[in-house]
Amino acid sequence: MxxxxxxxxxxxxxxxxxxxxxxxxxxxxxxxxxxxxxxxxxxxxxxxxxxxxxxxxxxxxxxxxxxxxxxxxxxxxxxxxxxxxxxxYPGVSALTGTVTIADVLTRSAIDRVAVLGGPGDPAPGTRLVTWDHVRPQWQYDGTLLLTAMPAVGDTLVPFEVPAPTPCCADH
CATH class of the missing domain: 3.30.70 (Alpha-Beta Plaits)
Incomplete structure (x- = not known):
C-alpha cells in the first residue's frame, strides 16, 4: 500500500x-x-x-x-x-493492561516483539504488561519492532518506560 x-x-x-x-x-x-x-x-x-x-x-x-x-x-x-x-498507530488503543504477545501481533501494527538480551522471539502466550505505553520502533527494513524486557512473574514489559527517571536524578 x-x-x-x-x-x-x-x-x-x-x-x-x-x-x-x-x-x-x-x-x-x-x-x-x-x-x-x-x-x-x-x-x-x-x-x-x-x-x-x-x-x-x-x-x-x-x-x-x-x-x-x-x-x-x-x-x-x-x-x-x-x-x-x-x-x-493502528491497534495502539488495544494495547492496555496486560496482553499476550499474540494479542500484540494480531491486534496492532507491530510486526515483531524482541526481548532485550534474549534468544529468539517470545512465545505467543507470553504476557506483556504494557503500562499503557507501547512505543515500537520502525526498523530500516520496514518492520515495526517492539523491544521488551523480562519482568516479574514470567512477564515482559516494554523497554521504554512511561516516566523514566532522569539520569543522575539523585545527585
Whole structure:
C-alpha cells in the first residue's frame, strides 16, 4: 500500500512533550485508524524531536497539511528518517493492561516483539504488561519492532518506560 507522509518540526526537545503534542494533534486532526504518528530524534547543531504523520491517501495528506498550517505548524514532505518511534498507530488503543504477545501481533501494527538480551522471539502466550505505553520502533527494513524486557512473574514489559527517571536524578 502506498503511504503519504509529512514532518512537523515544532522545536521540541524531549520525548514526553513530543508524545503529548503528537496525541493532541492526532485528536485534533481526527486521524483515521490507518494513520501513523511517530517521533524522530534530530541530531546536529540543534538536537530536537520531530513528529511525522503517515497517512493512507494523498487527499488525506493534503487535508492534514492544510489543518496543520491553519493551526500554525509548518510541515515538510516525507519523514526525517526510516527509524521513527511509533506513538500513534493502528491497534495502539488495544494495547492496555496486560496482553499476550499474540494479542500484540494480531491486534496492532507491530510486526515483531524482541526481548532485550534474549534468544529468539517470545512465545505467543507470553504476557506483556504494557503500562499503557507501547512505543515500537520502525526498523530500516520496514518492520515495526517492539523491544521488551523480562519482568516479574514470567512477564515482559516494554523497554521504554512511561516516566523514566532522569539520569543522575539523585545527585
Amino acid at each position: 502506498t503511504r503519504y507522509a509529512l514532518t512537523v518540526d515544532a522545536g521540541i526537545r524531549d520525548l514526553r512533550a513530543a508524545d503529548h503534542l503528537l496525541h493532541t494533534l492526532a485528536a485534533e486532526l481526527a486521524l483515521p485508524e490507518g494513520a501513523f504518528g511517530c517521533t524522530h530524534l534530530v541530531r546536529g547543531d540543534r538536537p530536537r524531536v520531530a513528529l511525522s504523520f503517515t497517512l493512507p491517501s494523498e487527499p488525506l495528506l493534503s487535508t492534514v497539511r492544510e489543518r496543520l498550517a491553519a493551526a500554525g505548524y509548518d510541515s515538510t514532505p516525507g519523514v526525517p528518517d526510516a527509524a521513527g518511534r511509533a506513538v500513534v
